[in-house]
Amino acid sequence: MRILENIAYGLMGLVFACLAFILACVVNPDIGVWVGALLQPADEEEVQVDTSNKYYVEVPDWDYIYGNSEETDSHDVESEENSSSGLGDMITNAVTGISDAIAELEATEVDNPADNDVTVEDVANAADAMVDVLTGKGIHVVVESDDNKTKAEDTVSSDGSDNAEAVAYAPGVPVGKSGYAAFDPEIIELDDEGLARQAINSVDYGDLGEGLTFDSQFYPYYNMLSEEGKSLYRQIYANTRALNPAFRPVQQVTMDTMQMIIMSVVFDHPELFWLDTTFYQEYDYQGVAVKLRLRYYDKIKDIPSANSQFLAAADQIVAGASGLPDDLSKEVYIHNLLAEKLNYKHNPLDQSAYSAIVGNDTVCAGYAKAFQYLMQRLGVPTYLCAGYAGQMHAWNIIKLGDNYYNVDVTWDDQDPTVYDFFNLSDRDNYNHKRMYNSVYLPACNEGVFIAVAD
Incomplete structure (x- = not known):
């Protein structure tokens, strides 16, 4: 089944990324300092998130999370490139695979979720947990619904500024x-x-x-x-x-x-x-x-x-x-x-x-x-x-x-x-x-x- 294959590939990618990250940390405990820069998408290769679906993967602004420090010890540059050059790609590919799986699963989901072997929520929760294990920094599967997404006209303050910027993670979380x-x-x-x-x-x-x-x-x-x-x-x-x-x-x-x-x-x-x-x-x-x-x-x-x-x-x-x-x-x-x-x-x-x-x-x-x-x-x-x-x-x-x-x-x-x-x-x-x-x-x-x- 293509859906389960996509899910499996996505989760397997994250598992391998986790293992690579753990092994790299064992070799170099300071890896956490520069792995943020590795995970940050370059301007010309910005991760595109399809928000047209009800369920999608959200990648946060890494500038806010890790900063934009240009300071790098010269003796570490070669080891960074050699030991973890594919980590960012692995995460990006895994996120893309999970996004595709969620989109396809949502398109085929029947009226009664109990009739599905795997539900959209199952995939979202599993993917979110797996990425958190790897990064701990806020890549999340976002679940939108009419119940938790405030209408745009309700989020414009009296001074005309639009506060509807954030996306709710789960039902009941305010937007903006x-x-x-x-x-x-x-x-x-x-x-x-x-x-x-x-x-x-x-x-x-x-x-x-x-x-x-x-x-x-x-x-x-x-x-x-x-x-x-x-x-x-x-x-x-x-x-x-x-x-x-x-x-x-x-x-x-x-x-x-x-x-x-x-x-x-x-x-x-x-x-x-x-x-x-x-x-x-x-x-x-x-x-x-x-x-x-x-x-x-x-x-x-x-x-x-x-x-x-x-x-x-x-x-x-x-x-x-x-x-x-x-x-x-x-x-x-x-x-x-x-x-x-x-x-x-x-x-x-x-x-x-x-x-x-x-x-x-x-x-x-x-x-x-x-x-x-x-x-x-x-x-x-x-x-x-x-x-x-x-x-x-x-x-x-x-x-x-x-x-x-x-x-x-x-x-x-x-x-x-x-x-x-x-x-x-x-x-x-x-x-x-x-x-x-x-x-x-x-x-x-x-x-x-x-x-x-x-």
């Missing part, structure tokens, strides 16, 4: 609600020592943040860093608090390390809402950051006044939950309040907690940072988690008792509010793929199901 914006740093490469010295002398260290400590229960990203990284983290945090946008790094690190440290500050501290988390400037000399310039939101004209508004609004929300009997009750309260209060709408401050606590319009970053900040204020360890969910996305991990859970207020903000993405295990939260340092947050091994009165 994944609007996290990752850093897009401007790296200013200095050509000679004189320019580097000029950049260094133009600023001082500012506030070093000496004596600051950050509890690992509430600030996990700080505690993932080396001692060198922690000193830079403290400096960045202290200068942001002091509204000092430009300073000389107290430690000399590469631009990739600097970006990770700045991101760690942003992920741990939603209260620094005036910091534009999508951009910063780094002056780089011989691969080392010699000067940093942060950007504060132009829309916030008076940061101290805005901070007073932010704290007053947060105090009012926290007061409403503080008398509740347990952490779960407090979580439900904040979850529901944000879902009822907020509108999913892009705006210049939508990556900040301010947009969700003082304002009413935001995207997933605002939902997640507001939820993180308010739950932290209530004494419940809650973390920002960034990753891929059809697009770049942000959600939360919360600690209740001795266990950790995924919660996505953005996707639960439906009419009426739902609990489809409330306190899920990582297994049940399969639509979300962690990225950056979020992969090192605690695993969520259990789920909590709650009964909510009508």
Whole structure:
């Protein structure tokens, strides 16, 4: 049967790709760094995805997932080409084979699925699981239906922007609600020592943040860093608090390390809402950051006044939950309040907690940072988690008792509010793929199901 042959070839291709990947990792543990570039389709050989079918294979934007770093150790180039030159082709061929099989199977599927030996869902689930084993980075078989795909006219916000960009992975997943914006740093490469010295002398260290400590229960990203990284983290945090946008790094690190440290500050501290988390400037000399310039939101004209508004609004929300009997009750309260209060709408401050606590319009970053900040204020360890969910996305991990859970207020903000993405295990939260340092947050091994009165 041609259908089963196509399925078999597709899955066999993935199996062989998995084996090749595992063997390559044994030989070279650093293979994960460059395999992303290998998997990224070249411009002239872009993988074409046929979205005309109800079921199809979606390949994400590898630029978002792996980045576009051009740095490659010269001694590794030959071994990369020799050992894994066919891995990208194997995956592409396997994906294409599975797509063809799904299309053919859908065309011949009878009215009663029970009459089929193999259903479209069977193939989709098997293919999705297999590709996840290989990459762990978000190639997915997408299942579309009238139930889970919002009509286009319903996804145009009042400002005319079209938010219907993401494709739902499964029934009940909202479309177009994944609007996290990752850093897009401007790296200013200095050509000679004189320019580097000029950049260094133009600023001082500012506030070093000496004596600051950050509890690992509430600030996990700080505690993932080396001692060198922690000193830079403290400096960045202290200068942001002091509204000092430009300073000389107290430690000399590469631009990739600097970006990770700045991101760690942003992920741990939603209260620094005036910091534009999508951009910063780094002056780089011989691969080392010699000067940093942060950007504060132009829309916030008076940061101290805005901070007073932010704290007053947060105090009012926290007061409403503080008398509740347990952490779960407090979580439900904040979850529901944000879902009822907020509108999913892009705006210049939508990556900040301010947009969700003082304002009413935001995207997933605002939902997640507001939820993180308010739950932290209530004494419940809650973390920002960034990753891929059809697009770049942000959600939360919360600690209740001795266990950790995924919660996505953005996707639960439906009419009426739902609990489809409330306190899920990582297994049940399969639509979300962690990225950056979020992969090192605690695993969520259990789920909590709650009964909510009508």
